[in-house]
Amino acid sequence: MQMIRKFALTGFLLQLLFAAAASAQCTIRLSGTVTDSETKQPLPGATILVKENGMAVKSDDKGVYRLEGLCPGFYTVHISHIGCLPVEVAWQVSADERRNISLPHSVTQLQEVAVTGHAAKEVTTAPVESLSGRELEKTRGLTLGEALKKVNGVTSMTTGPNVSKPVINGLHSNRVLILNNGIRQEGQQWGSEHAPEVDPFLANKMVVIKGAGALRYGGDAIGGVVLVEPKALPVKPGLGGELNLAGFSNNRLGAVSAIIEQQVPKLPALSWRLQGTLRKGGNVKTPDYWLDNTGVEEYNFSGAVGWKKPTYGVELFYSQFNTNLGVFEGSHIGNREDLEQVIQQQRPLPEYTEGFTYKIDRPYQHVEHELFKVKSYLNTGKAGRLNLVLARQFNYRDELDRNSALSVNQMNLNLTTYNGELLWDHFSWKGLRGTIGATGTYQQNSYRSRLFIPNYESLQWGAFWTEKWESANQKWLVEGGIRYDNKQYYNIGDNAGSINYPEQDYASISGSLGAQYRVTDNFHVSVNAARAWRPPGVNELYASGLHHGAALYVDGDPYLKAENAAKFNTTLHYDISDKLEADVNIYYNYIRNFIFQQPTDSIVVTIRGAFPYTFYRQADVSMKGVDAQLRWQFLPKWQLTSKASILRAYNETEKDWLINMPADRFENELSFSPGNYKALRENYISVTVSNVLQQTRTPANPDNKNDPRGQDLVAPPSGYTLLGLEAGSTVHFGQQPVSFIVGAANLLNARYRDYLNFFRYFADEPGRNIYVKVKMPLLFGKKAS
Amino acid sequence: MKKNLRLTLFAAAAALVLAACKKEKNEKPNENANEEITTVKLTFTNAANAAEKVVANWKDLTGGNPVIDKIVLKANTTYHLSTELFDERKNPADTITHEIEEEGDEHRLFHLFFSQANANVADSLGTVATVTPLDKDANNLPIGLEVNVATKGAFTGFLRMVVRHQPDNKNGSYGPGSTDVQTEFPLEIK
Known part of the structure; x- marks a missing residue:
């Protein structure tokens, strides 16, 4: 003892x-x-x-x-x-x-x-949606950004077929927090061509919290929070695991992911898990041509060990994410004229659309992300529980441009982050439950070769207090919280010490208040109001130089103010037994000092030619929209699921629309579940029709209001409709259940472009993609069940 | 079973140790990576009179503020034009021209004439002068570091010197590849 x-x-x-x-x-x-x-x-x-x-x-x-x-x-x-x-x-x-x-x-x-009948619903006043079980299995093999598109109101911002970032109600990158196993992901999130360095196979559940109410994760989540949650360590004695396989036809991508875990029988407090994923794909094919050098390879693993006693517990977690991402050579533009040339041609040059290979050549990105975390708790009598979490993250990013003897053709960024969190949860006291906590983060960035993001250090600390109260009859739920954050950037400069950028210090208070009323058991109304603020990101403050992918000259502004958001959500939920279920979320978000990249008509002359000059500026914007979802089992085995997501994003200062906002989208899924047939169980077949409208609300060209391109290089692409087909079943081989999913995305091989893909300027989206997914639980010896 | 388990654990521990992240030492380099080319130097030599030279520089030592010389040529005259590229931030200046010579089969220099600044390549004028490359790469395709420029009538506009990087697909035309260098000089032919 x-x-x-x-x-x-x-x-x-x-x-x-x-x-x-x-x-x-x-x-x-x-x-x-x-x-x-x-x-x-x-x-x-x-x-x-x-x-x-x-x-x-x-x-x-x-x-x-x-x-x-x-x-x-x-x-x-x-x-x-x-x-x-x-x-x-x-x-x-x-x-x-x-x-x-x-x-x-x-x-x-x-x-x-x-x-x-229907999945469990999280009880909260904020709009929350999650993916787990079958819905999550359907996304296996996809990147995090693509998988999250299953959630209504979440779209993705992409740079070609491999790089995808989640966009929650029009907001992304620095405004969306991703929590990987409870730890705030700290990579080079600022870049639109930088995908989150997270292995989605780690997750047993993915949760999207829309809106700014998730105070405990940070006051700066103006867009929302994505939680990637692994299964808790096993508590039942025995050795078990799971094997997932996925294959895709379009880029001949294969993914294997395995988990093995055990609760050690002789030591009831001890359990452990190992997990690993391999993913490899080659060039992607659009309906008409290949996109050369769009291969991807990924190898990830993680390990966790937990020691759990009734009064205290410790968990260690280590994970690594490694990837090599081919960058489509036709997208790697020498200068502005090259870009305009390729836009005129409507499609990439023939030498960049030759055929299939798994080989990845320059240009490519090599990214590594390492996370080490220690989590522990200690029960403080009957009153509550103390939690301490400490973590260290390394993010390493190499961006290798085309081979060229004539220019600096690579950029290397190295980001190290330490963070710590001390929380005290108090258990129910007169119906009140809550958490008080303090968090701190230290971060250091250094670069090599080309300068775009300088060397810097930053220190952030915050303290918060959230409470939740539910009435005894469960009719009322009230939630509220307050948080203070301070963030400073210091020691900012280039390698030679010839540029020293001004240091910055930001501090403010964020808060949220929400209430839910259950009118009847089948009808609930929630309202939630939040104030959030976000200090400018390092790119917005200090970036300077050529953004090679976009062929733009980008200039940060070290004197930007923090963004301030006021966000209001109303969520309605209605269901009639298991047959009909409807969810509607209406939101209004007013952001003061919203930071965005302003295109200009001035140019910067460099040895590579002339580039349009852009800079970061601020304006007051409003974003309002609706995410609605309806599930209707209209016949015993037939179900219709309809989703709609509509957003209006307006620059109130300029009295014009905002650029790069997702267009309205609708999705309808018809599924048929014929019931069990011999060893085939949980059978289903479904047809999905996704419909994305053309984005017509874009900022106008001040010199020519009638220019359909507005301030962009090309007019937004036309709307499109995609058809998907999928069937699934669980086959029982004796005691062993094996789940299969077979399907096709873009079944009709439609040729289309999406407004939120940077490749819209010069290449089509991928064509038909047939996939197979298999999930197999691994049972070793006598597993208690 | 137990043996298997131990083996698995051992393998896992070994994997964790061996597969440690390739993190860079946080030693900051103490010099900036140069953009490598600061200067484009054009030397026109009158083919009929080697003593008559016109030299024009495009020079950007600070980044973003190039100093560009105006070129003044005679009408109806043939010049031998030699193009050189330097990194003048290094001391002594680094001659980048050699790298183009070495990778001659991947590069092609173009000298184009325009009436407007920053115009589209398609608007380049063939009526100003005739450019004849004199050098050849390993595949017998022109490089363009050494050319003859035969001017025609009087003209006021711009001369653009472009280095196209065309690995694997150089075929003598402008189209393939992408641009490594693009500089524009004011030009007067009288």
Whole structure:
């Protein structure tokens, strides 16, 4: 005992030496109603048991159950009632959730237990959507940015087929936080051609929090937060795992990802996991031609070890992400004239569209990202729990241009980040649950070769306090929080010490307040108001030089002010049993001092020719829109899912539209689930029609209002419609279930261009892509289940 | 089973140790990477009179503020034009011309005439002078470092010197590849 205490203390102190972000909140409440699947009547007195920690409750006379004080994690919840078949629900928990459970009558003796009609809903006043289970499996093999497009209101900003960044309601890059396993991802996020360095196979669940309410993750999430959450470490003794395979026809991309994990039987507190992913693809083909040098290779792995006791716990996590990304040679432009030339041709030069190969040549990007994290908690009596998270990240980026003896043809950036977070969660006190915390981040960047982003150091610290209150009858939920942040940039200069940029220091307060009212069990209304602020990013302040990909001269402004956003969300949820479900999120976002790149008609003369001059400036903008979703099971085996996402982004200072905002989009999916057939279970076949309109709201050319190009080089591409087809099944080989998904994206091989792809200037989007995905749980020896 | 497990753990630990990230030492270099070319020097020598030379420089030592000489040539005269590129931030100045010679089969210099500054390549004028390359690369295609320029009538406009980088696809024409250097000089022929 003495030993263990000592060990725990050393562990705790050790972590203090390092310098991280979000972590466990053990104040989670799971609730819902238990009903009889036949009669649809509520079932009072049903027993709800959490197998992992033995927590058990009974449903009340309205069939309502409530599990309180859970930590984030993976749980097996066993629900039983006299006269019914018991049901087990595997539940990945990261926030308050409500899930209704229907129990089948034992008399009907169904082979397969239909657990619940609709997925669990997170209980929060902010608009939150998540991808998990089947929906997540459908995205396996895609990049993070592409996978998140499944979430309504999320689009992606792309630079060709391999680089994709999530755009939440029109905002992206510096305005969207990505939390990889609880740690704020710190890479060179500022670049539109810099994809997040995250392995999506790590995730068991991906959550998108739209809007600025997610204070605990940072006050600067003006666009929103993406949480990439791995499964919690196993709590059941035994060795297990999962194997995922994915193959795509278009670029002959293959992906393999495996997880192996164990809760060590002899040491109940100890569990571990190893995970690795390999991904390799070659050149991408548009309907008419290949895009040379668009191959990709990726090799990632991670390992986690956890020591968990009832009163304290420690978890170590290490991950590495490595990639080589081919940059389409036809997109690598020497100067402005080259770009205009290729735009005129409508398609890339024939020498850049020759054929398929896996080989990656210059120009390409080589990126490595390493994360090391220590997370620990200590229960502070019955009152709450103390959490400490410390993390270190290295981000290494090499951008190698075309071979040329005549110019500096590479850029290398090296970013090191340390962060730490100390949080105290307090458990329910008069219906109030909350977290108080402090965070700190130190960051250092250095470059080699070409100067674009200078060397700098930055220090950021913040403190926050959030509380949540739910009325005893669960009709009302009120959430609020406040946060203070300070960020400073210092020691900013070039390698020779010939340029020294002015240092900057920003500080402000952000806050959010929201309420939810459950009019009936089937109809909820939430409102949420938030104030957020974002200090300018390092590129906006200090970038200077040629942006080679875009053939633009970019100038930062070291005296930019911080962005200030006021964001309002109203979310409506309505459902009739399992048959019909509707969600609508209406938002209004007013951002003062919004930072954007302003094109000008002046030019900078360099040895490479003349380049248009752009600079960062600020204006007041408003962004309003609607994300709506409807799921309707109109016949017993048939379901229609419709999504619409509409955004209006307006520059209030200039009285004109904002550039590079996603066009309105609609998606309809019709799916048919024929039921089980012999060993084939959970079968489905679906057809998806995605429709993206042309963006017609772009800023006008001040010299010629009728120029369809406005301030851009070309007019926005026309709208397009894509057809997708997919079928899936789970085959049971004895006890072993194996899930298969087969499908085709862009089934009709449509030729189109997307407004948010930088390649719209000179190349089409990829053509038809047929894919196969396989998921196989790995069972070793006697696995308890 | 147990043995397998130990093996797996060992392999995993080994993988973690061996596959450490390629992080650079955070030693900052103490000099900036130069853009490497600061100066384009055009030397026109009258073919009929070697003593008569016209020299024009395009020089940018600070980045962004080039000093550009005006070229004044005689009408209906043939000049031998020699193009040189230097990095004058180095001392002594580095001659980049050699690199083009060495990679002659990947580069092609063009001397084009325009009536307007920063005009489209398609608007280049064939009526101002005839440019005849004198040098050849390994594939017997012209490089353009040494050319003859035979002026025609009087003209006021611009001479553009472009170095096209055409790895794998140099065929003598302007189209393939991309631009490494593009400089423009005011020109008067009288």
